[in-house]
Amino acid sequence: MPLIPALPRRLHGPSIWALYVIGLCPAVWSFYLGATGGLGVNPVKEFEHLLGLWALRFIILTLAITPLRDLFGINWIRYRRALGLLAFYYVLMHFSVWMLLDLGMDFGSVFADILKRPYITIGMVCLAALVPLAVTSNNYSIRKLGKLWIDMHHLIYAIALGGALHYFLAVKSITTEPFIHIAAIALLLAYRPIRKPFLRWKRARKTVDSPQPAPR
Amino acid sequence: MAVYRPPHIAASDITPRNIYMSRRSFIGTAAAGFALAGAGSAFAAPLQAKPGPYTLDEKLTPKDAVTSYNNFYEFGTDKSDPSSNSGDFKPTPWTVKVDGLVGKPKEFGLEELMKMPIEDRTYRMRCVEGWSMVIPWIGFPLAALLDKVEPQGSAKYVSFETVVRPEEMPGQKGLFQPLPWPYVEGLRLDEARHPLTILAVGLYGETLPNQNGAPIRLVVPWKYGFKSIKSIVRISLVEKQPETTWKNSNAREYGFYSNVNPAVDHPRWSQATEQRIGEGGFFKTARRPTLPFNGYADEVASLYSGMDLKANY
Numbered sequence: 001m002p003l004i005p006a007l008p009r010r011l012h013g014p015s016i017w018a019l020y021v022i023g024l025c026p027a028v029w030s031f032y033l034g035a036t037g038g039l040g041v042n043p044v045k046e047f048e049h050l051l052g053l054w055a056l057r058f059i060i061l062t063l064a065i066t067p068l069r070d071l072f073g074i075n076w077i078r079y080r081r082a083l084g085l086l087a088f089y090y091v092l093m094h095f096s097v098w099m100l101l102d103l104g105m106d107f108g109s110v111f112a113d114i115l116k117r118p119y120i121t122i123g124m125v126c127l128a129a130l131v132p133l134a135v136t137s138n139n140y141s142i143r144k145l146g147k148l149w150i151d152m153h154h155l156i157y158a159i160a161l162g163g164a165l166h167y168f169l170a171v172k173s174i175t176t177e178p179f180i181h182i183a184a185i186a187l188l189l190a191y192r193p194i195r196k197p198f199l200r201w202k203r204a205r206k207t208v209d210s211p212q213p214a215p216r
Numbered sequence: 217m218a219v220y221r222p223p224h225i226a227a228s229d230i231t232p233r234n235i236y237m238s239r240r241s242f243i244g245t246a247a248a249g250f251a252l253a254g255a256g257s258a259f260a261a262p263l264q265a266k267p268g269p270y271t272l273d274e275k276l277t278p279k280d281a282v283t284s285y286n287n288f289y290e291f292g293t294d295k296s297d298p299s300s301n302s303g304d305f306k307p308t309p310w311t312v313k314v315d316g317l318v319g320k321p322k323e324f325g326l327e328e329l330m331k332m333p334i335e336d337r338t339y340r341m342r343c344v345e346g347w348s349m350v351i352p353w354i355g356f357p358l359a360a361l362l363d364k365v366e367p368q369g370s371a372k373y374v375s376f377e378t379v380v381r382p383e384e385m386p387g388q389k390g391l392f393q394p395l396p397w398p399y400v401e402g403l404r405l406d407e408a409r410h411p412l413t414i415l416a417v418g419l420y421g422e423t424l425p426n427q428n429g430a431p432i433r434l435v436v437p438w439k440y441g442f443k444s445i446k447s448i449v450r451i452s453l454v455e456k457q458p459e460t461t462w463k464n465s466n467a468r469e470y471g472f473y474s475n476v477n478p479a480v481d482h483p484r485w486s487q488a489t490e491q492r493i494g495e496g497g498f499f500k501t502a503r504r505p506t507l508p509f510n511g512y513a514d515e516v517a518s519l520y521s522g523m524d525l526k527a528n529y
Contacts, residue, residue: 034498040296041281042347042491043498104501109486119484169484172345173394173465175293 004074016082023086026054027093048097055090056167056181058083059160063188070199081137084156088134091127091163119169126162129155157192160185260422265354268335270412276338277349279420281494286427287343288446289394290378290385297387298427305384307423307430307447316375316452319366326431330417332356337414339437341444342476342510348490353435354418359409367405367453374408375458376401376434377450395461401445402458402472403436404519412437412515415448438512440474471529475520476510480529 007015030050033039039046062083068074103109113120133153135141142149164185171178288298291305308326315321334356342348362374378399382388388397407413416435417424424430429446436443442462452458462470469483478488489503496502509516520528 037498039498041278041285041493042295044501045491047498101499102501104503106503109489113486117484117486173289173293174392175394176390176392179392 012078016078019079019082020086023058023082024089027051027090044097044101048094048102051090051094051097052167053177053181055087055094056163056185058087058090059156059163060181060184060188062087062156063160063185066195067188067191070195070202085134085137088130091130095123095127119166122162122169123166126159126166129159129162133159157189160189260418260425263334263354263418263421263423265334265336265418268337270337270339272338272340272350274340274350275495276352277492277494282349282351282419283425283427285349285493287345287441288387288427288429290387290397290399290447291427292387293394299425301386302426305381305426305430305447307426310431310449312432312448313450314361314365314452315450316454317368317371318453319368320364322365324361329361329415329432332360332415334417337416337435339412339435340510341435341437341441342490342506344440344442344470344474344482344487346485346487346490347493348504348506348510349493352420353414353416354421355414355416355435357411358413358415358434359411361415361451362409362453365453370455371453372405373454373456373458374403374405375452375454376403376445376448377452378445379447379449395465398449399445399461400459401434401443402460403443404457405453406519407436407516410516410519412512438475438509438516440476442470443474473520473525473528475516475525475529476506477508477525477529478506479508480526 030039030047034043034047037043062080065076065080065083068076099105099107099110103113114124115121133155136145136149136152145152164182167178168174168182174182284299285295286298287295288302291298291301310326311323312326312329313321313323334354336352337355338350338352340348341351358374378397379385380388380398387394403413414435416429416433417431419425419428424433429444429448432448433446434444434448443460457472460470460472462474463472476487481487487506490506492502492504507513
């Protein structure tokens with residue numbers, strides 16, 4: 001039994017486009033605040049951190065789609081591509097702001113930091129790993145790649161882990177905000193290995209509960 | 217029939233624009249006056265000091281940046297938390313206990329500390345996170361206070377302790393405490409007695425705002441900012457190197473000395489450059505090279521002669 005009423009089919013498409021628009025609002029709003037002096041006295045760092053945080057949030061939402069369906073019967077799989085792509089856009093913006101505005105295109109420092117600082121190395125690997133996923137986020141690729149597409153998109157688990165680690169290593173101390181984000185990723189990743197046994201158990205319970213066909 | 221005649225107003229009766237526009241500053245001054253009278257208010261009061269021996273030719277960091285971009289975890293870990301969450305903090309009345317290996321241990325009232333030879337000291341401030349400011353402090357040399365208690369020959373270090381008041385400092389309560397309280401810091405005795413080391417009681421011509429460590433804090437300009445402990449309630453002279461909060465929290469990343477050193481990176485980020493807060497902007501950051509000992513090498517490098525600064529970070 002679904003917990004929430006189903007969206008009429010004709011609204012599926014528009015609701016996905018609405019998600020893209022809403023999803024990009026935090027970036028646009030933060031950019032506006034930054035450009036007009038509304039992000040405090042260190043606006044670039046603030047903007048950079050907000051973009052990174054929103055990237056993590058969209059990764060969390062992407063990972064939440066499957067458990068939401070398994071546990072609560074809410075099927076939002078149609079939004080997963082948009083959420084994943086939004087996460088990619090935010091990671092890309094986070095990286096661009098760091099390179100262009102924070103380090104001021106000092107590419108010597110950019111490369112030195114990527115090679116030398118483990119948390120930046122991890123962040124960079126995650127961004128690189130997101131590129132093939134973003135490029136293949138279309139129906140044509142799904143058809144063309146088949147089983148390989150599924151295996152390939154399991155990379156998101158490693159990326160989520162890397163993103164959490166990147167955040168953990170970048171902060172001076174673990175406070176409420178990092179804790180909540182990292183814990184959410186940890187929980188959603190921990191669900192994956194127990195998912196198959198859980199679904200088996202759920203199906204078994206269903207067959208026991210439902211009336212058995214009468215023997216002939 | 218009565219006809220309304222607008223009253224004639226002489227030009228001399230009209231309040232000049234600069235006066236009516238200054239209403240806000242009048243209200244501000246009045247508020248500061250009340251703050252002085254009503255103990256414990258969060259408003260800073262005017263404070264006069266004579267020019268000190270150390271000045272800087274660098275542009276001052278704007279006051280609103282100095283008072284709104286702070287690391288003071290007792291009020292929260294965001295940069296804006298100290299200025300937004302410190303309204304309930306009562307910096308008066310206040311006492312600082314000076315004890316340990318001293319001939320004359322004493323508890324100093326704030327009134328007495330404000331009568332110390334306070335002077336203007338404009339210093340660079342370099343945070344371990346990679347940003348910096350130039351701040352016009354008002355304070356007096358820590359050595360002047362230490363002289364009053366007569367340190368014993370066995371005293372080798374000075375330890376400092378911040379106040380613990382969870383009811384006034386929201387960062388000290390709640391589920392996730394970023395650090396153990398009280399915040400503690402320490403210096404070697406020769407560092408503490410160095411003429412650059414001051415106890416600050418004000419900035420920008422006013423008493424210290426709560427978010428900057430009211431009513432009294434340490435300022436050691438050649439060390440990373442976290443060494444400059446805020447809202448001090450106790451200073452002890454001790455024989456052994458004292459515990460320090462960030463070193464206890466992560467000894468690999470934060471050392472006892474924590475001298476500003478562009479050649480020794482933080483394990484997770486470079487210390488070669490710094491971002492000067494309040495300069496540059498959203499599309500142009502103001503990064504500059506970090507100087508050894510934060511530009512105070514001529515004054516303090518001799519304190520560390522013969523020491524391996526990579527090992528003693």
